[in-house]
Amino acid sequence: MVNLIVNGIRRELEAASVADVVERLGLAGRPVVAEVDGEVLVQEEWASAEVRDGMRIELVHFVGGG
């Protein structure tokens, strides 16, 4: 288990990589973009991006706007 801050909220997840985090949160296959400790990661990088305690992850997507 790792302790992460995902979208500003502390979470304990069974995850080794960013891909695992996305999977655990039920977002796999959705058009989501990840930022890990301020660094933007494209989807191809998620599987090899290891997560450690205290990391801050932002998961964002496109919403309606002008």
Place this chain on the structure above:
Amino acid sequence: MNGEQRSGAMRSEEAGRTESAGQAADVGGSFEPGSGISEGAGDTWRIGDLEMTSRFFLGTGLFPNPFVQNEAIRVSGAEVLTFAIRRVDLESAEDDSILQHLEPGAFQYLPNTSGSRTAEEAVRIARLARASGLSDWIKVEISADERTLLPDPIETLRATEILVKEGFTVLPYTSDDPVICRRLEEAGAAAIMPGGAPIGTGLGILNPYNIGLIAEEANVPVIVDAGLGTASDAALAMELGAAAILMNTPVAKAQDPARMALAMKLAIEGGRLAYLSGRMPKKRYASASSGFQSLIVE
């Protein structure tokens, strides 16, 4: 005031001639008289590699539901749609992404940096938007405060400089100030997007003189973005020489959004054709359409 009166404020007969001369330098169009005048045939324009026919960029916020939104998009003929970037709601299992409702590849996406207050925040949002793999276009939108949402021109210029260097196609939303617009163009903006009035106000074009001057001086497309309310506002923007219009609230918050989308499309086309046609000079006194020589009454 209506559009006629407002545009009249800047158009003496002299200005009318200047306007016609300015059209030769118009980067927005390649309309050729005599090539078959129907619905602006051949009047295409371009940003980066994208050649477009539509001069209507449509926002995707505030629509009552996805069905009405899709109908408005279809009717508008828009080829470019704008979006915002926000955190995924992790508490909701539902997919609230706007993209699920749109046909993939049918549109050019223009994500914005709304919610940012500094160049650094805007750059961060832009990088996230590009990492989606869906678009390298970015609308720089940096608001100075929440009450007016007026753009911060200094932060906007800084963000534009950074994002141009990073290879983005940058479309900054900015104030209707001709000098900041020139500075943004010099910084490498692909288009300049001055506001007509504060976002979501529907007040129309508050300073037609500035919008006209910006359109006249720019060497990149000028897209009037924000503050428009109804069809005559869109027509006026186009008559002033804008290459295109970006709007969201006037369509989404109309009682019949799809019908308003069509009204805007037609107004944009009408205003564009009027601009290309070169309007008659304004005169202070009447001028009869028929002469008085053969008048029946003595």
